[in-house]
Amino acid sequence: MKIALLGTGFGQAHAAVYAGRKDVDDVVVFGRTPEKLKKISDQFGFATTTDLDTLIADSSVDLVDICLPTDLHVDIAVRALEAGKDVLCELPLAASMDDAQRVIAAQQASGRQVFVDMFARFSPVNEHIAQAIADQPYGPLRTWESEVRTALLWEGYDLRLDSLVMDTMHTDLDLFATALGRPESITVHGIQGKDRGSAAHVLLDYPGQVLVRCSASALMPASYGLGGGSRLAFAQGVLETEFTAGADGRGSTRLIEYTPSGRRTVELPERDVYAAVIDHVLACLAGKETSRITPESALDGLRITLDVRHRINEQA
Template identity: 50%
Template sequence: MKIALLGTGFGQAHAAVYAARGDVQVVMFGRDPEKTAQAAGRFGFGSSTDMDAAFDDPSFDLVDICLPVPLHADYVLRALDAGKHALVELPLADDIEAAQRVADAAARSDKQVFVDMFERFIPANRVLFDAVGEGTYGRLEQLTLWNITAHLWPGASLGLKTLPLEAMHSDMDVITRTLGLPEDVTVTAVARDGDSAAIEAALGFGRAAARSTVSSLMPMSWGARGGYTATFEHGLLDAASTMGFDGRPSGTVTAYTADGPRELDLPPADQYTAVIDHVMAVLRGEAENEIGPDSVLDALRLTLDIDRRVNGPR
């Protein structure tokens, strides 16, 4: 499969996964010739600054879009118009109307669209989804999630303008997949400067409550840490992880019940590899698409609501 990888920033996280595969050919696209060639060279890929070729060259099967968020929806639609599959970094769009246009276009197309909802493939989150779906511990009553990080990605802003869509969106996906859309939302935010901030969202669901905290106020020695506490009628799941740019967090999940605590066995955690493995399996006809654009709309709607409360209308 030949892949056009658009973007030399976070695109390198995808590039590292492709480089470990033997069934893909990748060309990395960027604006700056020297920077693009240098990034592509790290992985043994070709490079180009001719972004149009990603869509016009019939040899490309999949366009992988790791560009600024305002470009996401338009580039997915362009890929579909060119008769190509598309994988796009989250969030799918920065407004719900554009996201709905992509979902509608994907439904009409014979090509696949994948949104990189990597948190769905984190083993600890799969434990939570299964517990809710199977009723393992009864009804979910309270869910608290946190993602607290230092500035591990040079040049990337983690201020109030970016945190909702680029950091909090994953939590909102976990929340909507387990509890649905909330009846009420309260948001509190604090900013150290334009690039460092924290946001807390409290969400009410009638018979359940959820809270999400994201922060970039940590010192470098902290690294990045996250997790959740999920309280059910008959037990509790407590997950904790450390995360880095390589997408390979270490993590644990402990179940607490009347029988006492029990640490659960988790498979190795590499969610970015898992996403691309899933993409390839779907394109080979071996799996159903779990990260299609229609599946992200509720989480995006909630994320955009929080973004508006923090930053005002876009």
């Protein structure tokens, strides 16, 4: 398999996964900055290019992996599909529902596959939570709170309210949508930092008296790094998570269960979620698995995210 990897920022995390796979024969990395391309080439031995048009048109490329800014996702995904390639697209899929539908239409016309990198769905902690909501071993869910707190760890990249919603809150909003569907109502509050950063709180009201809160802050000092967690209160128990991570998103998460019989740490397998996504994508392309991350499956989470962004922007 030959892969066109587009982007030298988050694309580095995908490059590290491809470098360890025996079933990937060739990777060509596209970027605009020769210095960044050289760094990836030196580290992984991959070929590089600044010519996107030629790379997408290359008949030997099987999969186009898009790790570029969100506003570039749709046009490049459509071009890749029209060129007969399968596509893995970094989240969020698109910046509007119309654009998301453009990708789906192009996929249907091409007969190729599109995967959205909803890596949080592959976390063992999130899989455990989703199972607990579905099977109700602790009774029905009552509240679900999630929080992400981060310093501005990426050189030259800010997180104002618009990008905070799309780039930081979207993964949790997708988890809510996947487990619970679309809420009955949404309430938002947000503030911009004086110079950089922002913070926001989102309340989602679901049928059956289920209340969900999603909070994010990019107002932390550099020494803070990245962290957060979640708390789910059920009728007969609580699940609580805590995570810490570095600028590449890799870190550790623990899950604690509280029930009337006591407190215990839930032991779960370690998993690199970025590698898990790529494992899944390649297995789907080989006909061994059915996709869990189709564009259609990402629509409800994207719709909630865009609704939150619209409401936040109205306040800003």
